[in-house]
Amino acid sequence: MNTKRRVFLKGTLAAGAVGVAVGAGVLTPSTVLAAWPEAAFQAKDVNSALKAAMGSDAMTGGDITIRAPDIAENGAVVPITIETGIAGVSSIALIVAAANTPFTSSYELGEGAIGMVSTRIKMGQTSDIIAVVKAGGKLHSAKKEVKVTIGGCGG
């Protein structure tokens, strides 16, 4: 484990910050290969974030459940769980519609994955949470509003 980490760090230093994802990919051959979608994280609106991350912004509904609090008292820690019954899910994106940069995170799932991810995000204000699921090259989405009483993006 330790030697692997040394090798990884060396690779990282050699390739520089941009090469981190690539370096990791080269050193650990895998079925899920994806570079960090920088354009999506910088996008200022939902549609351009989706185009950058998922290749399209054309979405249909589907069997997607977002589990999140209706009212988040502390915007610094908002637990979000996305579950989907859609078969063959390849990736899931989590978007906060009202944020300056709406794209929070995406999850590339390997073979045998079950359509479920759970994490905790920061929210500065009340917003719709949008879950986008990519399966068989098509995008499906669902949304849920979370009311935030104390924002968690400032100091």
Next chain:
Amino acid sequence: MSTIRVRAQIADGVTTVRALMSHPMETGQRKDSKTGQLVPAHFIKEVTAEVNGKRVMTANWGPAISRNPYLSFQFKGAKAGDTLNMTWTDNQGKSDTAEVKVG
């Protein structure tokens, strides 16, 4: 000590992974209350999970993920006793790995 606490529990062929990482997840927009200077961005960009060397999940994260991040996901195809590796890499090029047995 590893900055990652990870568990992989298997039930009915489905492995549930739960992980907690300790990381500041600075957005780069917060000001230090004493100096008034912006705290530089410092957040995990990528979290990967591999079972027996095969990638099962890659998370691309931005600064909107909460401090000391939590991540959970599920997959099929692992057996009790398999080794799950979880690695994070942040925007400053730091990384850490944890290893856990599925069971």
